[in-house]
Amino acid sequence: MNKKANLYEVLLYIIIGILIFFLLWKLIPLVWNMISPPECDNLADWKSVKELVVDLDEGDIDALIFYNGKCKMVSFMPYDVNYNRIKLEHERISGPAICLCKIDGEICKNQDCLEIPDITSINKNQFNTKEKGKNLNLEFKKEDGVLSISIIGEQPIKSAEEDKKEEPEPLL
Numbered sequence: 001m002n003k004k005a006n007l008y009e010v011l012l013y014i015i016i017g018i019l020i021f022f023l024l025w026k027l028i029p030l031v032w033n034m035i036s037p038p039e040c041d042n043l044a045d046w047k048s049v050k051e052l053v054v055d056l057d058e059g060d061i062d063a064l065i066f067y068n069g070k071c072k073m074v075s076f077m078p079y080d081v082n083y084n085r086i087k088l089e090h091e092r093i094s095g096p097a098i099c100l101c102k103i104d105g106e107i108c109k110n111q112d113c114l115e116i117p118d119i120t121s122i123n124k125n126q127f128n129t130k131e132k133g134k135n136l137n138l139e140f141k142k143e144d145g146v147l148s149i150s151i152i153g154e155q156p157i158k159s160a161e162e163d164k165k166e167e168p169e170p171l172l
Helices: 002-035 043-055 160-166
Strands: 061-067 072-076 097-104 107-115 135-143 146-154
Touching (some): 043 097, 043 135, 072 107
Antiparallel strands (some): 061 135, 097 107, 135 146
C-alpha cells in the first residue's frame, strides 16, 4: 500500500511540474516584452518633441525636424474609441497624450508617452507618423486648448533600388 501511495505522489508531482513548465513557457515571453520595451533609434528627436510641446504657449506655433525611425509618434485621446485607430498596448493615459512607440499592426507597443494636461484634444483625427518619410518637418500649434500637429514637409521613403540609383558611380 505504501508503494502505491508513493507512486501516486510521484505522478502528482510530475503533473504539477509539467503544468508549471507550460505556464512559465507562456509567461516568460510576456514578462520579458513588458520589462524590455522595443528599442527606438529616434529617442533624441523624441526628447526634442517633448521639450517643444511642454514649452509651447497658447497661441504659439513652432516646428522641428523629427527623424521618423523605428518608432513612430502617435497621438491618443483616452476613452475615445473613434479617435484611437491605433491602440495603446496598455491603457496608461488619463488625458490627451502623444507617444513614441513601435507600431505592431494597429497596436502601439508603448515606449514613452507625454500627457499634456493643459489641452483638451490633439488634432481632429489621430495623428501618427506611420508610413511617413524618414525626416519629417513637424509643426506644432496650441490654440483654444487644442494641440495641432501637422507634417509640413517630409523626405519620402525610398526603396533599396532607388537608394542604389542615387549612389554616384566610382571614378576609374
